[in-house]
Amino acid sequence: MDIRDLQGYGSFFMTIFLVVMLYGYIIHLYRSEKKGERDYEKYGRIALDDEVTSTPVEDKPASKRENEKEKK
Amino acid sequence: MQANAALEYDYSLAKKFTFLTILFGFLGMLVGTIIAAQMAFPELNYLLGEYGTFSRLRPIHTNTVVFGFTVSAIFATWFYVGQRVLKVSMAESRFLMVVGNIQFWLYFVGALLATVSLLFGISSSKEYAQYEWPFDIVVVLVWVLWGFNIMGLIGIRREKALYISVWYYLACFLGIAMLYLFNNMAIPTYFATEGLGSIVHSVSMYSGTNDALVQWWYGHNAVAFGFTVPIVGMIYYFLPKESGQAIYSYKLSLLSFWGLMFVYLWAGSHHLLWSTVPDWMQTMGSAFSIVLILPSWGSAINMLLTMKGEWNQVTENPLIKFMVLASTFYMLSTIEGPIQAIKSVNAIAHFTDWIPGHVHDGVLGWVVFMVMASIFHMAPRMFKREIYSRKLMEMQFWLQTTAVVLYFTSMWIAGITQGMMWRAVDEYGNLMYSFIDTVTVLHPYYAIRALSGVMYLTGFIMFAYNIYKTMTAGRELSEEPQFRTPMA
Numbered sequence A: 001m002d003i004r005d006l007q008g009y010g011s012f013f014m015t016i017f018l019v020v021m022l023y024g025y026i027i028h029l030y031r032s033e034k035k036g037e038r039d040y041e042k043y044g045r046i047a048l049d050d051e052v053t054s055t056p057v058e059d060k061p062a063s064k065r066e067n068e069k070e071k072k
Numbered sequence B: 001m002q003a004n005a006a007l008e009y010d011y012s013l014a015k016k017f018t019f020l021t022i023l024f025g026f027l028g029m030l031v032g033t034i035i036a037a038q039m040a041f042p043e044l045n046y047l048l049g050e051y052g053t054f055s056r057l058r059p060i061h062t063n064t065v066v067f068g069f070t071v072s073a074i075f076a077t078w079f080y081v082g083q084r085v086l087k088v089s090m091a092e093s094r095f096l097m098v099v100g101n102i103q104f105w106l107y108f109v110g111a112l113l114a115t116v117s118l119l120f121g122i123s124s125s126k127e128y129a130q131y132e133w134p135f136d137i138v139v140v141l142v143w144v145l146w147g148f149n150i151m152g153l154i155g156i157r158r159e160k161a162l163y164i165s166v167w168y169y170l171a172c173f174l175g176i177a178m179l180y181l182f183n184n185m186a187i188p189t190y191f192a193t194e195g196l197g198s199i200v201h202s203v204s205m206y207s208g209t210n211d212a213l214v215q216w217w218y219g220h221n222a223v224a225f226g227f228t229v230p231i232v233g234m235i236y237y238f239l240p241k242e243s244g245q246a247i248y249s250y251k252l253s254l255l256s257f258w259g260l261m262f263v264y265l266w267a268g269s270h271h272l273l274w275s276t277v278p279d280w281m282q283t284m285g286s287a288f289s290i291v292l293i294l295p296s297w298g299s300a301i302n303m304l305l306t307m308k309g310e311w312n313q314v315t316e317n318p319l320i321k322f323m324v325l326a327s328t329f330y331m332l333s334t335i336e337g338p339i340q341a342i343k344s345v346n347a348i349a350h351f352t353d354w355i356p357g358h359v360h361d362g363v364l365g366w367v368v369f370m371v372m373a374s375i376f377h378m379a380p381r382m383f384k385r386e387i388y389s390r391k392l393m394e395m396q397f398w399l400q401t402t403a404v405v406l407y408f409t410s411m412w413i414a415g416i417t418q419g420m421m422w423r424a425v426d427e428y429g430n431l432m433y434s435f436i437d438t439v440t441v442l443h444p445y446y447a448i449r450a451l452s453g454v455m456y457l458t459g460f461i462m463f464a465y466n467i468y469k470t471m472t473a474g475r476e477l478s479e480e481p482q483f484r485t486p487m488a
């Protein structure tokens, strides 16, 4: 097998791999929403409700912020 | 900081960088207009001795609009958007404020000196990487300081989820850091010649075809991570916020993000089609360029769909009009680029005026429009005043839109005419035209471009004036507007 063949196979399998990755990611996004594990669309609200006093869409774990406060 | 005072976002750095955006925008476009006029009327080359020639001024134009205007705008919007979507104020960390201010001054002084150095012909002669190594070091320092600020702000955030715009700013930070370092690797000629050369002037560590490949891997991705990624980050925040509509599909924004990240880095070799670069690499550059349509249009369509059911806002709110036009121009230039990257098309387009035509429908229609819209949105929040004049804004919009159309249509015609004339042969295979024939034919189009420059620059001055009057004479606002930007 010369370099040309190798390049050919390489590019073929690379294309298949990338297509699988791309569709895999789309399926992952939709499936985790369907199963109720994640709700991606709620993150869109971060831009709309963005006062420093607004409630975060996803809070940083309380314990973590408490730790930070103690350090101050 | 007073512990009891109500916590507020601190816009001092956003304001400072906004001023620089306007300053460098004006300078860069002024020089752009001058060089456009020089192409039409060559006598204009001789007004200021060596300092006024096209060859001196062109790198000043490109570097000032890229590293002066666009980078300032990236910083200005980051210091605004970053705080807001992470729900944490810069005022909460004295350290980050100090770092931010050092970044500002180092950047400001560095950018001014770098521009002067180009005027004196101190240049490493690689496109968009002309700054000599001492300035490269300043650029790296500024970038690292900015990195501190991004990571620092993320570190003390209240909002756990990183909004999509933050991803884009992060990608801009990482992308430029990597590209800039690798492409600017150089050795002062003093060390390369056992003391004969100069300390300031340097030669690239790469040579020949390798140098070309690294250069265009850099050059193309400077477009990606400077003119695309952060601007997409801006529109993902400012359009939803201004219209009060959440992004149409957050999932699509994630998918487009990863698509863009993965594909862009491989497309650079489309700048080297028909050159000495290995054939497979040229083909790869073409192929990836075409695939690039998908993530680019993914973001743009997501933005247009965000306006679904709300299209009335385009007529009611000039700011929405700016942003919708910006995303439309983004779509135009991301379909035009891939077309130019097809080998047979490139054989005609390469080295012609079609390329600057393509560059400027992107930068004038997309980058500058989006930056101005962002500043219009931020101004009332930063200065606590209403936008001074809606009418001026409308006039500016139409003047500049006409200017962009004149710019790219004249360059399309000029470029294709040029490309066809260069390769035209008679029945015996002799070239039909000499170079000067093309120059003569193209004169009217160069004149149209120069006119479009004057118009666009005038629009930018109107914008600067409007912001200045907003700061000083706009009606004061008692509270921060939530969505739509108030204007008189």
Ligand code: HEM
Residues within 6 Å of the ligand: B028, B029, B030, B032, B033, B034, B035, B036, B039, B058, B061, B062, B065, B066, B069, B070, B353, B355, B356, B359, B360, B363, B364, B367, B368, B449, B452, B453, B454, B456, B457
């Ligand atoms: C008043 C507005 C502007 C005018 C009249 C103008 C004019 C020009 C001219 C005449 C050139 C040289 C073309 C050549 O060598 O054939 C040029 C190149 C360039 N300009 Fe502008 N420009 C303007 C604004 C901008 C802005 C705002 C940006 C970016 C944010 C920009 C980015 C560039 C780039 C990247 C190039 C190099 C293109 C290449 O190498 O193909 N320009 N411009």
